[in-house]
Amino acid sequence: MTDLARMIATKAISPVEVVRAHLERIAALDGELRSYITVCDDAALTAARAAEAQLMAGGPVGPLHGVPYALKDLYDTAGIRTTGGSRILGDRVPAADATVVQRLAQAGAISLGKLNMVEFAYGPEGLNPHYGHARNPWDRAVHRMAGGSSSGSGVAVAAGLASGALGSDTGGSIRIPSSLCGITGLKPTYGRVSRAGVLPLAWSMDHAGPMTRSAADCALMLRAMAGYDAADASTSVLPVPDYSVALTGDIKGLRVGLLRGFFLDGAAPEVRATVETAARALAGAGAVVDDVNLDHMQHVAGASLAIVGSEALAYHAERLRTRAGEFDPDVARRLRAGAYVTGVHYVRGQQVRALVRDAVDGALARRDVLLAPSTPIAAPPVDARQVELGDGPSDVRAALIRFNRPFNLSGHPSCSVPCGFTAGGLPVGMQFVGRPFDEATVLRAADAWQRLTDFHTRRPVLG
Amino acid sequence: MNDEATDLEILRRGAQLAGFTWSDAELLEIRPLVMAGARVLHSLEDAPVADMEPATHYRTV
Numbered sequence: 386m387t388d389l390a391r392m393i394a395t396k397a398i399s400p401v402e403v404v405r406a407h408l409e410r411i412a413a414l415d416g417e418l419r420s421y422i423t424v425c426d427d428a429a430l431t432a433a434r435a436a437e438a439q440l441m442a443g444g445p446v447g448p449l450h451g452v453p454y455a456l457k458d459l460y461d462t463a464g465i466r467t468t469g470g471s472r473i474l475g476d477r478v479p480a481a482d483a484t485v486v487q488r489l490a491q492a493g494a495i496s497l498g499k500l501n502m503v504e505f506a507y508g509p510e511g512l513n514p515h516y517g518h519a520r521n522p523w524d525r526a527v528h529r530m531a532g533g534s535s536s537g538s539g540v541a542v543a544a545g546l547a548s549g550a551l552g553s554d555t556g557g558s559i560r561i562p563s564s565l566c567g568i569t570g571l572k573p574t575y576g577r578v579s580r581a582g583v584l585p586l587a588w589s590m591d592h593a594g595p596m597t598r599s600a601a602d603c604a605l606m607l608r609a610m611a612g613y614d615a616a617d618a619s620t621s622v623l624p625v626p627d628y629s630v631a632l633t634g635d636i637k638g639l640r641v642g643l644l645r646g647f648f649l650d651g652a653a654p655e656v657r658a659t660v661e662t663a664a665r666a667l668a669g670a671g672a673v674v675d676d677v678n679l680d681h682m683q684h685v686a687g688a689s690l691a692i693v694g695s696e697a698l699a700y701h702a703e704r705l706r707t708r709a710g711e712f713d714p715d716v717a718r719r720l721r722a723g724a725y726v727t728g729v730h731y732v733r734g735q736q737v738r739a740l741v742r743d744a745v746d747g748a749l750a751r752r753d754v755l756l757a758p759s760t761p762i763a764a765p766p767v768d769a770r771q772v773e774l775g776d777g778p779s780d781v782r783a784a785l786i787r788f789n790r791p792f793n794l795s796g797h798p799s800c801s802v803p804c805g806f807t808a809g810g811l812p813v814g815m816q817f818v819g820r821p822f823d824e825a826t827v828l829r830a831a832d833a834w835q836r837l838t839d840f841h842t843r844r845p846v847l848g
Numbered sequence: 849m850n851d852e853a854t855d856l857e858i859l860r861r862g863a864q865l866a867g868f869t870w871s872d873a874e875l876l877e878i879r880p881l882v883m884a885g886a887r888v889l890h891s892l893e894d895a896p897v898a899d900m901e902p903a904t905h906y907r908t909v
Contacts, residue, residue: 681895681896683891684891684892684894684895686888686891687888687889687890687891687892687895688892688895690885690888690889691889691892694885698866702867702868705868706867706868709874718877718878718881719881721863721868721870721874721878722878722881722882722885724862724863724865724866724868725859725862725866725882725885725886726885726889730889730892732902733892733893733895733897734892735902735903736895736897736900736901736902736903737892737895737897738902738903739897739900739901739902739903740895740896740897740900742903
């Protein structure tokens, strides 16, 4: 996105050419990849022609002028259906754009369309029986999970069907597909980006954020998206910095806490070794890396279940009463299970949330960022149910969300970046976690890592 | 009453308390998930929360 924005602004390339090239690539590849639910060909080309005319007229342009991106299909878009990955909302056409969509449009970005996702964002595998399972582009022979719930966002960015995308993250739904698809995804601090006009999964855990090919691209998108919004009471009035300025490439003296115990011990051996190698490389570049354990991680699963189960069921209760047969059966089962969470469980979950928040704050008191694997495994086959982790067998769903949920509970910002590849050629992701509202340092660390390595520049072979 | 019938009756009453009326087939379908979830939720009682005030989420100025 950063390069495209510069080339378009300097008239080195036409936004019409860029949009047309993306639409041609979508037409050629997305029948197999299934990353889009709705492609907005005509609207995108119309917007691109307008952007080109504005440039030629010499008027002021925004930081993303003419740059195409795509949106997870839970962001409201005026006049364009927003399904939440469901059949139930298959014909739902919002009257207004989500706040974030408005802001990206003001920055000049052009929407290519709406991206596939897990129905109502309730699941980390990236599967969708209504619109087809998005396919991980890194393996042409085996149909592997893209990760979810922002599956289409991960696939579209990895496969070059969008230069950047919007995702949302309630238990890892930005970072899991970013990890499995080999891209960069940022879950900002809770309250940094408005959720107004975004279909909720669990209000108190939902985060909206960018998914791109680099930390620099995330910085560019976040600057355009972030900030107070009267339509979302959780948003902060703290000023939004220019995150790109923070990307100095300098990590000398940056204090990095490598999360062991629950995190590294739980990762599959190949993932653990890859992240440990990355930590050594960061230390070699001048970062001050030490080991740290986070307390209370054994209670994260219960707290997340209590909070997400209750909030998700509350949101979908009426649909579950009247249109249960139209849900993905797997999603319906999980929603129904939320009926057995009691009020006491919910409050206990919120108490554990305070414990986890304090534990993460404590670890960051003397460190700038924490480092952990984003997922304990690389992309499994779509029919996988059990996987082997560093500390024993695990249900694949629990495995995928394991390292992400703590930071949805705590609200801390976290950025997943590619940090290597398995022997089988699948991407491995690691996440930098920072202090609340200090996305600048998180992105600085992620960008510095990407200046040291080329993992984020590698592309799957397609077509 | 056998265990399965007991489980179903408990599940049915729980669903009714939450405002739902589900068939036996629907209850049987979710039973493994509910049982597994109950074990995870029960573990919350081991959390050292004492009288800690519940957090909602980060709120700032």
